[in-house]
Amino acid sequence: MTDTIASSTGEAFRVVRNPHAATDAERAEKLRDLAFGLQFTDHMARVTWTADEGWHDRRIEPYGPIPMDPAASVLHYAQEVFEGLKAYRWADGSIRLFRPHANAERLQRSAWRMALPELSVDDFMASIRALVELEHAWVPDAPETSLYLRPFLIGTDVFLGLRAPKRVDYLLIASPSGPYFPGGIKPVSIWVERDYHRAGPGGTGAAKCGGNYAASLRPQMAAYERGFDQVLYLDAATGSVLEELGGMNVFAVRADGTVLTPIINGNILEGVTRSSVIRLLEDQDLKVVERDITLAELRQGIEDGEITEVFACGTAAIVTPVGRMASTDFDVTVGDGQPGPVTAAVRERLTAIQYGRAEDPYGWMHRVL
Numbered sequence: 001m002t003d004t005i006a007s008s009t010g011e012a013f014r015v016v017r018n019p020h021a022a023t024d025a026e027r028a029e030k031l032r033d034l035a036f037g038l039q040f041t042d043h044m045a046r047v048t049w050t051a052d053e054g055w056h057d058r059r060i061e062p063y064g065p066i067p068m069d070p071a072a073s074v075l076h077y078a079q080e081v082f083e084g085l086k087a088y089r090w091a092d093g094s095i096r097l098f099r100p101h102a103n104a105e106r107l108q109r110s111a112w113r114m115a116l117p118e119l120s121v122d123d124f125m126a127s128i129r130a131l132v133e134l135e136h137a138w139v140p141d142a143p144e145t146s147l148y149l150r151p152f153l154i155g156t157d158v159f160l161g162l163r164a165p166k167r168v169d170y171l172l173i174a175s176p177s178g179p180y181f182p183g184g185i186k187p188v189s190i191w192v193e194r195d196y197h198r199a200g201p202g203g204t205g206a207a208k209c210g211g212n213y214a215a216s217l218r219p220q221m222a223a224y225e226r227g228f229d230q231v232l233y234l235d236a237a238t239g240s241v242l243e244e245l246g247g248m249n250v251f252a253v254r255a256d257g258t259v260l261t262p263i264i265n266g267n268i269l270e271g272v273t274r275s276s277v278i279r280l281l282e283d284q285d286l287k288v289v290e291r292d293i294t295l296a297e298l299r300q301g302i303e304d305g306e307i308t309e310v311f312a313c314g315t316a317a318i319v320t321p322v323g324r325m326a327s328t329d330f331d332v333t334v335g336d337g338q339p340g341p342v343t344a345a346v347r348e349r350l351t352a353i354q355y356g357r358a359e360d361p362y363g364w365m366h367r368v369l
């Protein structure tokens with residue numbers, strides 16, 4: 001069965017319906033006790049780009065394997081960039097996205113860095129609208145759940161030489177999800193990594209590319225084995241300045257109410273949550289300073305009580321308190337190891353806006369249905 005979903009902005013997406021879509025009962029079963037990123041909806045959006053035709057063939061098709069040639073460039077040279085954002089079910093039944101244009105624009109910046117073609121903001125928005133409209137029943141309504149959206153670009157050029165791909169596919173998949181860290185707002189422990197770096201000057205730290213994550217798995221595994229939840233990376237040039245976690249930006253709260261976060265320097269991924277948190281803190285009359293933060297300053301500050309809270313933030317895990325930080329030469333508890341008041345308040349404020357429990361004075365929420 002084929003029809004089209006017209007779009008108010010971009011071009012229309014053709015719909016090829018999944019003949020094996022979940023029944024209402026099967027879907028209800030899958031939406032029970034949701035974890036993060038394990039369940040997927042019945043369909044996905046797709047747009048193909050070729051050097052000759054540009055972006056074309058906008059469609060929604062059954063979710064499933066994507067056959068590709070074994071010489072496809074993504075499989076050899078990691079020509080991949082992605083995004084992550086959530087669709088929230090409000091109490092009135094409507095479905096809203098959080099600042100989706102920021103993700104669309106960041107996907108373009110990431111694509112540029114990896115010599116992939118940029119998808120227009122209109123196509124990005126139209127793909128989400130078309131998929132979410134079709135899959136609206138998959139947007140869960142239990143507390144702390146959402147439909148996690150994963151747009152990505154892959155080079156599907158069939159060529160083993162190294163060049164900017166002449167064929168690329170954009171795909172959008174959707175995963176009804178529960179909390180990234182189950183068990184409510186529980187502080188995480190962080191290992192400060194000394195041997196490995198996430199990004200370096202002139203590298204790809206500012207691009208949301210899969211390769212950055214592949215390189216983070218070995219240090220992440222080592223941290224798990226030591227009993228830590230996450231890794232904090234330092235700058236590659238001096239090994240002394242805080243950058244970010246593997247997939248989250250970091251903040252430190254001082255006893256005088258000032259909040260510090262590493263400045264965007266080309267190595268750090270510029271989080272949508274990060275910029276939203278800065279805005280929310282400033283509107284609570286807290287002073288936010290974006291600058292270099294040395295590990296020595298952070299560690300000393302935590303030890304002498306100058307720094308009272310540390311938290312990490314990103315779309316998947318929202319705002320997550322850090323209760324303990326350690327490395328080869330130190331091990332400190334942040335505050336009393338429990339979520340601090342600034343962390344708890346900004347998390348509550350942000351999620352209240354996202355789930356429609358509070359007014360959105362910023363125009364951040366974007367209605368889809």
Ligand SMILES: *Cc1c(COP(=O)(O)O)cnc(C)c1O
Pocket residue numbers: 084208244245246247248249269270271272273274313314315316
């Ligand atoms: C995605 C990501 C973040 C968080 O960005 P959000 O837009 O807030 O989700 C932070 N750091 C890295 C490395 C990331 O990939």
